[in-house]
Amino acid sequence: xxxxxxxxxxxxxxxxxxxxxxxxxxxxxxxxxxxxxxxxxxxxxxxxxxxxxxxxxxxxxxxxxxxxxxxxxxxxxxxxxxxxxxxxxxxxxxxxxxxxxxxxxxxxxxxxxxxxxxxxxxxxxxxxxxxxxxxxxxxxxxxxxxxxxxxxxxxxxxxxxxxxxxxxxxxxxxxxxxxxxxxxxxxxxxxxxxxxxxxxxxxxxxxxxxxxxxxxxxxxxxxxxxxxxxxxxxxxxxxxxxxxxxxxxxxxxxxxxxxxxxxxxxxxxxxxxxxxxxxxxxxxxxxxxxxxxxxxxxxxxxxxxxxxxxxxxxxxxxxxxxxxxxxxxxxxxxxxxxxxxxxxxxxxxxxxxxxxxxxxxxxxxxxxxxxxxxxxxxxxxxxxxxxxxxxxxxxxxxxxxxxxxxxxxxxxxxxxxxxxxxxxxxxxxxxxxxxxxxxxxxxxxxxxxxxxxxxxxxxxxxxxxxxxxxxxxxxxxxxxxxxxxxxxxxxxxxxxxxxxxxxxxxxxxxxxxxxxxxxxxxxxxxxxxxxxxxxxxxxxxxxxxxxxxxxxxxxxxxxxxxxxxxxxxxxxxxxxxxxxxxxxxxxxxxxxxxxxxxxxxxxxxxxxxxxxxxxxxxxxxxxxxxxxxxxxxxxxxxxxxxxxxxxxxxxxxxxx
Numbered sequence: 001x002x003x004x005x006x007x008x009x010x011x012x013x014x015x016x017x018x019x020x021x022x023x024x025x026x027x028x029x030x031x032x033x034x035x036x037x038x039x040x041x042x043x044x045x046x047x048x049x050x051x052x053x054x055x056x057x058x059x060x061x062x063x064x065x066x067x068x069x070x071x072x073x074x075x076x077x078x079x080x081x082x083x084x085x086x087x088x089x090x091x092x093x094x095x096x097x098x099x100x101x102x103x104x105x106x107x108x109x110x111x112x113x114x115x116x117x118x119x120x121x122x123x124x125x126x127x128x129x130x131x132x133x134x135x136x137x138x139x140x141x142x143x144x145x146x147x148x149x150x151x152x153x154x155x156x157x158x159x160x161x162x163x164x165x166x167x168x169x170x171x172x173x174x175x176x177x178x179x180x181x182x183x184x185x186x187x188x189x190x191x192x193x194x195x196x197x198x199x200x201x202x203x204x205x206x207x208x209x210x211x212x213x214x215x216x217x218x219x220x221x222x223x224x225x226x227x228x229x230x231x232x233x234x235x236x237x238x239x240x241x242x243x244x245x246x247x248x249x250x251x252x253x254x255x256x257x258x259x260x261x262x263x264x265x266x267x268x269x270x271x272x273x274x275x276x277x278x279x280x281x282x283x284x285x286x287x288x289x290x291x292x293x294x295x296x297x298x299x300x301x302x303x304x305x306x307x308x309x310x311x312x313x314x315x316x317x318x319x320x321x322x323x324x325x326x327x328x329x330x331x332x333x334x335x336x337x338x339x340x341x342x343x344x345x346x347x348x349x350x351x352x353x354x355x356x357x358x359x360x361x362x363x364x365x366x367x368x369x370x371x372x373x374x375x376x377x378x379x380x381x382x383x384x385x386x387x388x389x390x391x392x393x394x395x396x397x398x399x400x401x402x403x404x405x406x407x408x409x410x411x412x413x414x415x416x417x418x419x420x421x422x423x424x425x426x427x428x429x430x431x432x433x434x435x436x437x438x439x440x441x442x443x444x445x446x447x448x449x450x451x452x453x454x455x456x457x458x459x460x461x462x463x464x465x466x467x468x469x470x471x472x473x474x475x476x477x478x479x480x481x482x483x484x485x486x487x488x489x490x491x492x493x494x495x496x497x498x499x500x501x502x503x504x505x506x507x508x509x510x511x512x513x514x515x516x517x518x519x520x521x522x523x524x525x526x527x528x529x530x531x532x533x534x535x536x537x538x539x540x541x542x543x544x545x546x547x548x549x550x551x552x553x554x555x556x557x558x559x560x561x562x563x564x565x566x567x568x569x570x571x572x573x574x575x576x577x578x579x580x581x582x583x584x585x586x587x588x589x590x591x592x593x594x595x596x597x598x599x600x601x602x603x604x605x606x607x608x609x610x611x612x613x614x615x616x617x618x619x620x621x622x623x624x625x626x627x628x629x630x631x632x633x634x635x636x637x638x639x640x641x642x643x644x645x646x647x648x649x650x651x652x653x654x655x656x
Contacts, residue, residue, distance in 0.1 A: 020303070067188060067192075070108075071108065072186070075174070077102065079175060079177045079182060082113045083178075099122060099124040107188065108124075110172075110185070113183075113185075153176070159172065173186045215281055217231065217282040221278045222276070261282050262282070262283040262284075265280050267279075324351065327345060331344055417445055417446070427608070430613075433629070434463075435632050441459050441634035442460075443634055444456040452516065455513070455515075456512070459580075461552075466505060467507065471509070478513065488513045488563050489560070491526065492550060493561050509552060509554055510531075511527075511529075514526075514574070521567050523574065525545065525564050525565075525566070526564070529553075531577060533577070534575045534601055535574055538569070541602065541605075546564055548563060550562065573638065574638045575612075577634065581633055583630070583631060584620050584633070586623055596619065
């Protein structure tokens with residue numbers, strides 16, 4: 001991607017991010033401001049509704065209280081009138097006529113007078129239906145008047161009577177006479193109060209606010225949380241009911257946004273500030289959403305215009321800035337192609353800014369680079385010729401060295417015995433697989449007299465040419481010591497002293513030396529720090545040969561080596577090996593180990609010595625897999641046959 005394109009993208013992305021971030025912040029602030037304003041308006045509406053509803057209820061209640069006092073006054077007047085009629089000896093009919101005159105000339109609808117037992121004596125109406133309604137509806141007048149006569153109150157409101165078949169509801173007030181000898185029931189038409197409640201009541205106010213369109217729904221609850229009035233077909237959710245209960249409990253007015261609604265609850269306090277009800281208002285957030293959408297459209301359009309302008313400006317600036325840099329880049333390519341012309345950056349070098357300084361520096365550097373490249377090429381040609389000559393000499397030396405190593409390997413393989421000494425009392429075989437061209441392991445077997453056979457297996461420290469030569473020296477030292485020392489321990493002691501005298505590289509060798517007597521199968525052996533061999537019985541049970549406590553040869557002169565003795569039974573096999581067998585590793589760096597070796601020996605116990613050796617080395621190779629050989633692998637196998645003629649019929653083995 002070119003620098004100009006990157007510059008355009010950088011400016012465009014920066015401007016876009018700036019616009020998006022600023023627009024998002026402004027939109028968030030606007031949303032919060034509008035929402036706060038809407039919540040404040042909703043709270044104001046709820047508080048005004050609460051105050052207005054309280055005032056409306058108080059006005060209607062005060063008017064009703066005034067009318068009740070007027071009814072009490074007319075009841076007192078009727079009681080005095082009944083008292084006067086009793087003193088004048090007038091009957092109940094005359095009293096009824098006086099009561100009808102009072103109702104006809106006042107706002108009182110009904111007047112009834114009872115005796116001291118609560119039985120009606122006279123009334124303002126002779127209509128039997130009206131009399132029956134008064135006598136039966138809502139427990140009036142007998143029960144109410146009797147309760148009034150038996151009490152201590154002078155006057156008591158008795159409630160509203162609803163006609164069973166329709167008609168005008170009446171509100172009644174009872175007044176007890178001064179002497180307690182009578183009671184007066186005063187009834188008033190409730191239609192006036194109903195009309196006043198409809199004119200000034202809460203329901204009218206709620207309907208007017210909802211019709212305005214600003215409010216989605218309104219409700220008013222009393223001090224017990226019961227619904228008094230509602231408008232807008234609003235249904236309260238459990239969260240709304242919980243909000244109303246919290247405000248009734250004395251909590252301050254609350255505003256809660258829920259989905260597409262803003263719910264507001266405000267307390268309706270009485271004259272002492274105690275909540276006697278709650279006004280609940282529900283406002284829609286649709287106007288707010290529409291306002292935010294307008295803000296988004298306006299802000300998005302503005303951002304798009306600014307973005308396009310920023311991109312155009314970035315394209316212009318990119319071309320203005322990138323053109324000199326492209327010339328310098330073309331000059332760098334020309335230097336790489338060796339076609340650079342001095343003075344091709346004059347126009348850019350005349351600039352007084354950083355690009356001009358870069359162009360001037362580049363011209364100087366280009367001339368120096370071209371000059372150095374010519375000198376470097378000359379030196380490379382010379383060094384290449386010298387290197388070719390050296391490589392040819394190294395190749396010749398390598399071929400000579402490989403030929404010498406191959407010859408040394410052949411010589412090393414020839415100095416080891418190739419065929420086991422023929423004898424009818426034992427059979428044996430040996431094999432060495434070097435890790436490199438020259439091995440440090442070696443094996444040896446030789447006859448000591450007509451009845452005894454000497455066996456040697458050894459491992460020189462290290463791998464390569466030096467251990468191979470030290471191997472030859474060690475083999476010679478052991479053979480010479482075996483001629484003059486019948487005891488294997490004494491043989492290792494003599495060989496160790498000689499190796500210490502001829503060991504300028506401080507190398508050492510581990511040795512196991514054993515002497516087998518064909519007459520009785522006795523094996524006398526000495527171990528100089530070597531792996532313990534195994535005696536494999538005819539039924540396949542491998543047993544490790546005990547150690548004799550000796551250390552490696554070549555470490556220190558004068559060290560003693562003890563000998564051990566074991567007896568081989570006819571058919572038993574002595575298996576000698578170096579650590580290249582037990583310490584062979586696979587690709588996961590796991591060692592073959594003695595347990596796997598014992599399993600391989602047990603499985604191959606019935607095979608001939610050659611097949612046993614092949615089976616064991618094959619098991620090692622299968623375990624190692626594709627991993628490179630880490631050490632020389634050397635094995636020596638000897639099976640004692642005893643008296644071959646007597647043993648042959650019982651032994652299923654074939655001698656090697």
